[in-house]
Amino acid sequence: MSVQEVSHDPAVLMKREMRVRLGIVPDKIADAFFDDQALAISKTEFIFVTLEDVRFHYRVGQGLTVQLPEGTDSLTETDFELFLWGTVFGAIAWLNGLVPLHASAVEVNGRAVAFTADSGGGKSTLAAGLARLGLPHVCDDTLVLATAGSIMAMPDGKPLKLWDDALLLTGMEAERPIQSMPGKHYANAALKAGGTLPLTDLYFLERGESVEVEQITGARKLAMLPEALYRNFVHAARGDRSAHEQFLLGFCSQVRFWKLRRPFDSRTFSADLLKVKDIIATP
Amino acid sequence: MARLLRKVESSNCATEMDGELVMIHVDTGKFFSLKGVGLDIWQRLDAQSDLDAICDELCRDYGISADECSKAVDTFVSQLTAAGFAELA
Structure with a gap:
């Protein structure tokens, strides 16, 4: 696989790929080249679990799905934003050729x-x-x-x-x-x-x-x-x-x-x- | 018998960087930096592969003895071949 060329504005691309919806995050992904307790990542998607058990799933072109821990009603009660702009942001950039x-x-x-x-x-x-x-x-x-x-x-x-x-x-x-x-x-x-x-x-x-x-x-x-x-x-x-x-x-x-x-x-x-x-x- | 050294062109990607030629071996990921006389020898290998002929040129251009030049070139060639960027024929 070669580094994916980014033909559009990277700011637009990242804004689009960082869109978040709440939903159910799968337990695993196929063909992960790295997999530990917190992060499983393949060439097209990843699952990331934060310290407070907020679960992220990302697939290229489909944006982010976020699953909150049981008993939590709001994203702001968790470490969601901290990791959204850290590991998640970085991994999405990598997977999109940035x-x-x-x-x-x-x-x-x-x-x-x-x-x-x-x-x-x-x-x-x-x-x-x-x-x-x-x-x-x-x-x-x-x-x-x-x-x-x-x-x-x-x-x-x-x-x-x-x-x-x-x-x-x-x-x-x-x-x-x-x-x-x-x-x-x-x-x-x-x-x-x-x-x-x-x-x-x-x-x-x-x-x-x-x-x-x-x-x-x-x-x-x-x-x-x-x-x-x-x-x-x-x-x-x-x-x-x-x-x-x-x-x-x-x-x-x-x-x-x-x-x-x-x-x-x-x-x-x-x-x-x-x-x-x-x-x-x-x- | 002439000693011939050939670049292994497929072994590396390289770029000029701040006056150095920096090469990365595509299989090992090790990098190698050439500057000064080493870079000069590397560039002369594009024109010819005969190390003795290159030594003669270096002696003339740098005003050094054949013995001194031969030792320096041998050391450089050993490093280059060990890293996989060139091979002796």
Whole structure:
């Protein structure tokens, strides 16, 4: 199987494929290439079960079916939304020939600049802070890319997920608490990017004594890229190594990679943010 | 007897990246980066496969001794063939 070409607007595609209806979710799917207690996925569909037993079933072209746990009447009483915009969003992107990065992103002069890090690595806080400085917000936590030809980043409608301290640092207002994650809230950036944007730069965030940037070039990029791919095993396990390798090479040849070190210090956050804004504004 | 080295074209996909030629082996997924003299040798293999002739050219172009050149080329060829990107005829 080759990577499915996406001929239509990826934003339209994802919006259509993310549509949700309540119903009965099957216990299993055929031809799964990965199957554990939480996720079973084939080349065309998956079943995903959350920690609170919300069950998702997705099939390409047919959208999502969601089954609530017994005794639950409302989606908002569960961790439905948390996983809808995480694992489910990422898996739907993969199965439709799009590539999700574990990254938050902002728009800088008509291009997308992304920040990747492990959970807790500060990518949401950094992107939210930069949005407060006037850079349109592209996405939080997962960045969906269309990769047929150029590497294009897709702004999406996901809310931001920020801890209380990140809300304070960035000046963002909490919209509502996230069920099952006390201390974390959904928020929305006032300024959002519009259409798809070329992704030009990917920053790997690290903790440091001061704000520093180091460019990564050549084969080192190839070694680092897999850690930025969201649920990388999905793409790797679909059985087309050649297509995956073509994607890796194409991505690395088109996107600049950097290590960005910065202190995790609330006292210097505002000043550090301005330095980061200057760094990423470099064409 | 001439030592001939041929690229295994079907073994890899490759692209230029920041001045390096980065190749991924399609069967193993291992990647290999060529730059400097290694990249120069790889490009010369498009014109000819005779390693001794390539060594002569390198000695002339880089101003190095035949012995020094031969050792460097042997090391490079060993790495390239071990990774499956080329084979000795």
